[in-house]
Amino acid sequence: MACAHLDDLPITEPTNVAGCEDCLRTGGRWVHLRMCTACGHVGCCDSSPNRHATAHWHDAGHPVVQSFEPGERWAWCYADSDVLKDVGDARYRAYDTA
């Protein structure tokens, strides 16, 4: 595992903690949430019908999303197709900085 992308990225606060911001806009539903570590975009996972986290990677080119589920601390790099373990908890970070 040698993802260099995360090192380049700032600590980012979620832009929206209510859910997948694209689903909220379009009335869609999501299963799990992922947060873009580059810009804080919150999108839905690949088990969700609209897969907005993956769509965001294609649209914005931001390679790393981290789980936005409570207690989960892993991230996923689309560019490397690899899991990054224990990057911290996005939710707790969001609440700490609120």
Ligand SMILES: [Zn+2]
């Ligand atoms: Zn990477």
Ligand SMILES: [Zn+2]
């Ligand atoms: Zn969505």
Ligand SMILES: [Zn+2]
């Ligand atoms: Zn992004």
